[in-house]
Amino acid sequence: MSVRIRYFAALREATGRDEELLDLPSEATAATVRALLAERYPSLAKVLPRCAVALNRSYVSAGAALHDGDELAFIPPLGGG
C-alpha cells in the first residue's frame, strides 16, 4: 500500500522534504513507519520519539493501522500561540 508522509518543523528540516510517498506492507502501522523513518533519517532520532501521530489529519494512537492512500504525519511538540 502507498501512504503519504508529511513533514513539518524539525522533521521537515531533518528530512529536507515536505512530504514523501512510502510503499509499505499491508500490515504496517504508524509504529512501523516511525521505526522506518528513524532508520532512514538518523537526524530524526531526537525529535521522533517526542512526536504524536496524525492519520488523515486527526490524532490517533501510536500503533494505529494504516490503509492505502492514507496521509500520515508525526506531530512534534506544539508551539502555537
Added chain:
Amino acid sequence: MAAILKITRDPLDAAAVRALVEAVSYPGAGGLVTFEGVVRDNARGKRVRYLEYDAYPEMAEQEMATIAAEVERRWGTDHLAMVHRIGRMEIGECSVVIVVACPHRAEAFEACRYAIDTLKATVPIFKKEVAEDGEEWVEG
C-alpha cells in the same frame, strides 16, 4: 456567522485585527474580547532575535473547528475568529488573534481563554526560536 478559522502568512497588524473584530461583532454583542499573542524578546533566559512558525495547515484548521464547536456548545456563540500566522515574525509582531463576541463579558472572557488555551494544546502549529546563541524548535 461561520467562525473565521485560518492559518495565514499575512501580517496580523492593527488593520487585520480591526477587520476581525468587525467581522465578529454583532448588534446583540455586549462583550467582545480580543486576545493577541505577541512575539517576546526573551525565553528561558535567552535573548530571542525572532520566531519562525510552521503549521500543518489543513489539520490546524480542522482542530480549530473542533474548538469553535466546543465554544458554541459551552458559551452559545459562533461569533468567533481564530487566526494564526506562520512564517518569520519579529519581536512585537502578532502571531495569533482570537476574537469572541457574546451578549455579556463573562462568557466572552471565558470562551476566549478556552480558545487560546486549547489552541496551544491541540492545534498543530510549531515554533522555532532564533536566539543570539542558536536556534531550536520549542514546545509551548
